[in-house]
Amino acid sequence: MDSLVSRAESYWPILVSGLWLTIAVTVAALVLSTVLGLVWAMLRTSGVPALARPTRVIVEFLRGIPILVVLFYIYFVMPEIGIDLTAFQAGVIGLGLTYSCYIGETFRAGIEAVDPGQIEAAKSIGMRRGLTMRRVILPQAFRIVLPPYGNNLVMLLKDSSQVSVISVAELTMQGKMLASSTFDNITVFTMVALLYLCLTIPLNLCMSYLEANFGRAR
C-alpha cells in the first residue's frame, strides 16, 4: 500500500505536466473550432448559395475523415509542401478543424431554430442583416446552442488524447510512456483516467448548471 502511494507520487509530476498540455491543446482547439464553426454557420445560413454550397462541401468533407487521419495529414503531409508545424500546432489545427464542423453544425441548427417571427420583427424595425444577427439571432441561438456546445467541449477534451499519435506529450502520451517504462499499467492508467474525470465531471456539472439557469428562455 505504502509503495502504491509512493509510486503514484513519483508519477504525479509527469502526468500533471501531461494534463496541462491536454488543457492547452483543448483550449486552443476549442477557440479555433468555435471561431471557424461560427464562420461555417454564418456562411451556411447566409442565404447566398455561392457561400453556402462550398461551405457545406468543406464541412461534409472534413466530417467524413477520421480525426487520426486528419492529424497524420497535417503533421506529415504539410511539411512536404513546405509548411512546417510543431506537433502541438498540428494537433490543435487537426482537432480544431474537425471540431469546427461539429460545432458549426450545432451553431447552424441553433440559428435556424430561432423563430422566423423574430427575424421579421427585426426587419420591421429596419435592422439590416448584420445587426439582426448580432442583436436578435445570435443571443437567442446562444441559449439554444449552449447544451450541445458543452457536449462538444467534453468530447473535444477526450478526443485531445488522439494527438498523442503525433507525439504531443499530453496526458495520454505521458501515461503510455510511463507505463511502458515502469510496467505499472494499472496504477498509471487508473491515474490517467482519474485525471480526465477531474476535468470532465466538473465541466459536465458546470454545463448542467448553465443549462438550468441560463439556457432557458426567460
Added chain:
Amino acid sequence: MIRFEQMRKSFGTHAVLRGIDAEVNRGEVVCLIGPSGSGKSTMLRCINGLEPYQGGRVMIGDTLVDASRPTIHDIRTRVSMVFQRFNLFPNRTALENVMEGPIYVLKEKPADVRERASALLRRVGLEEKMQAYPASLSGGQQQRVAIARALAMRPEAILFDEPTSALDPEMVGEVLSVMQGLAEEEDMTMLVVTHEIQFAREVASRVLFLDDGLIAEEGPARELLQHPKNERTQDFLRRVTHPV
C-alpha cells in the same frame, strides 16, 4: 401615403394578389378584411418589403418599395408593423424591446430613448411592466409592448396584421382601445387587417374587402359594413358577425 397600383404577387405559380389598387391617405385608418388565405398578410408584407412582388407598384409617399434594394431598410423605419403573434424579443425586457430600434437602427442617444420608451409604455398602460420579460406578460400586454415598439420608430404609418387574433377574448379590448387612441388622438396612419367588425365600424374611415386576389369592394366603413353591395362581401360579413 401608401399606394398600390396594379400590384401583383405570386408564390411560384400561385397568384395571390392579382392587380391590387388601393390607397391609404395620411392620418387615415383603413381596415382590410377578407377571408382567410385571401392574401391580406401578403399585402401588408409587400408594403414594408418583407415580401417582394412581381408586378405593378407599391409606393410609400414618393418612394417605390423594392425589397431587393438596400434602401428597403430605410423604408421599414418609416412604416412599422405589428404582428399577430407579437414577435417580441424574448431575451429583452419590455423597455429594452421598445428601445432596441431607436438605439441600434436610428442611432439615438440611449438616455433620450429610455425616456421616450418609458413614456410610450406608459401610454399603452404598462408603466408597471417596463422591466418584465415578454414570457411573464399576458398576450394583451405583449401586444401593447409591440405597439409601443412600433411607435418608438416614429413611423409615418403602422401596419397591423390581425393584432388581436392570437388573444384571449378578454384581452382584445385593451389592445383595440390603444389602437383607437392612436387613431383619434394622434392621427396615426394605420392599415389594419382585422376581423373585429365593430372596431372597423367605429375607428376606420374606410374598409377594403380583399377577395380572390383583388379588392372586391371598398368604401366608407359604416356604409360598406352595413350595406355591402358585393355578394361576396355580404357573405363574408355574415360569416364573421354570426359565426356558425
